[in-house]
Amino acid sequence: MAVATSSRTSKHWSTRDRILIEASRLFATRGFAGTSTRDIALAVGVRQPTLYAHFASKQSIAEELIRRDLIDGAEALTRFRSDGGGPAIELYRYLLWEVAYDRSTPFDLRAIYQTDLLELPEFSEGRKLLRRFDSLLQSVISRGVSEGDFDEVDPLLACRVVNAIILETIRASASGSPGDDAEADEIADFVLRSLLARRSRLTAIRTAAHREWPH
Amino acid sequence: MAVATSSRTSKHWSTRDRILIEASRLFATRGFAGTSTRDIALAVGVRQPTLYAHFASKQSIAEELIRRDLIDGAEALTRFRSDGGGPAIELYRYLLWEVAYDRSTPFDLRAIYQTDLLELPEFSEGRKLLRRFDSLLQSVISRGVSEGDFDEVDPLLACRVVNAIILETIRASASGSPGDDAEADEIADFVLRSLLARRSRLTAIRTAAHREWPH
DNA sequence: GTCTATACCCGGATAGAC
DNA sequence: GTCTATCCGGGTATAGAC
Secondary structure: OOOOOOOOOOOOOOHHHHHHHHHHHHHHHHOOOOOOHHHHHHHHOOOHHHHHHOOOOHHHHHHHHHHHHHHHHHHHHHHHHHHOOOHHHHHHHHHHHHHHHHHHOOOOOHHHHHOOHHHOHHHHHHHHHHHHHHHHHHHHHHHHHHOOOEOOOOHHHHHHHHHHHHHHHHHHHHOOOOOOHHHHHHHHHHHHHHHEOOHHHHHHHHHHHHOOOOO | OOOOOOOOOOOOOOHHHHHHHHHHHHHHHHOOOOOOHHHHHHHHOOOHHHHHHOOOOHHHHHHHHHHHHHHHHHHHHHHHHHHOOOHHHHHHHHHHHHHHHHHHOOOOOHHHHHOOHHHOHHHHHHHHHHHHHHHHHHHHHHHHHHOOOEOOOOHHHHHHHHHHHHHHHHHHHHOOOOOOHHHHHHHHHHHHHHHEOOHHHHHHHHHHHHOOOOO
16 A cells, blocks of 8 residues: 655654654544544554643644644745746646655655645644745746746636645655656646646657656 | 635524534545544534434545535536537536635535545445446547547546546635636646647637626 | 653543433 | 534643653
8 A cells, every 4th residue: 555665664763753654654644632542542653641741732743743744845835936947847846856755754744735724823823834835836837927938827826736745746646646757747748738738848848857857 | 814705604504504514624635534424524514313303424524525426526427418519518517617606615525535534335326427427527528529629638548637627626615725717717628628620629619618607 | 861750731522401 | 404412532742751
């Protein structure tokens, strides 16, 4: 069922890491509220109070997962921005990166975005990180529209749609469909086909996006 | 914050309907497991055991919400199929219908799809209804590809992306962004721009989809 | 760092009066 | 159909020994 990349299985994780891994999987399938600290401890193979030697609370486990994911995503968008090539290539690269990232991370990050975890008042730090990420993504699309690369779409709506597709990607990686390398291109193609002002540019953009792209 | 359509507020709902409405909203924001029957009762304005005069369990409240939504969706897809016009027009009409439906329903249906509620063993009936809906949606896309209307996309992947966009639509309607009439077209346009083999047909399809379409 | 034991609260659901 | 009262299991978190 699951992909067996080195970073997802094997390895000798610390107890702290194993708590994060198992908690992310349980949050994803049963929700944050639907997962008990007993469930997490059982999955890790320790007793329930042991969790509290590593994390202050159940909430702080979720907060660490949110922090890691959104910081990585924002960092990737920033890197592709500075690599240049224009909005279309930046967006294509980001989509490739996201698919690869979701496949290789040992965490199942669905719960963060699938549930409205971030709308709960106590997750204000996560909300702040998400706003930062969203503004980076939206600025790529806005630049694409103003520079004439993209059609005259509403950047906010396009940003929402791209986010929805990313979530669907996370979902698919996590629920263990095989997921070949071609899939990343298909997803990026779907988005770019819709956004590009001249669709004939798609092939050139795909090629350029892959150039100097360390798989 | 919220839209004030007649079907969403006002009206004199029965206690049973009010339970469904408030439960759907709480499930959407706090998750199924994160919502207690006491929360629901408080929102409705009755005492907690009163819920059990209308529903056998908390689960059966969720089941009724799932049933209503998926039956309506499958029914719409079937109707547009028999109305004819070809896959592109069927899909465009369905997307318009979905946006309108999400705006007018008094229920907040995010929880059904956002969380993995349907992956829980006890929701087997809902899973069956979802599979039926998915196969209808996938057949529209498959026919579009085989008849040459659509590009050579993977129907399964395209179906997943369309589902993701529908969910984002539900999410957006529910979280109360204004949502004008143009938005429905923009969403349908985004999907069809990416799928259509010849993008120049988009305008004709939009016009045809709106014809004999009772707003 | 991990364990056992436990405090204390809140969850779903039922009984039975009105 | 709605109420009050209540059962009991399971929830998070802490105390303190090893």
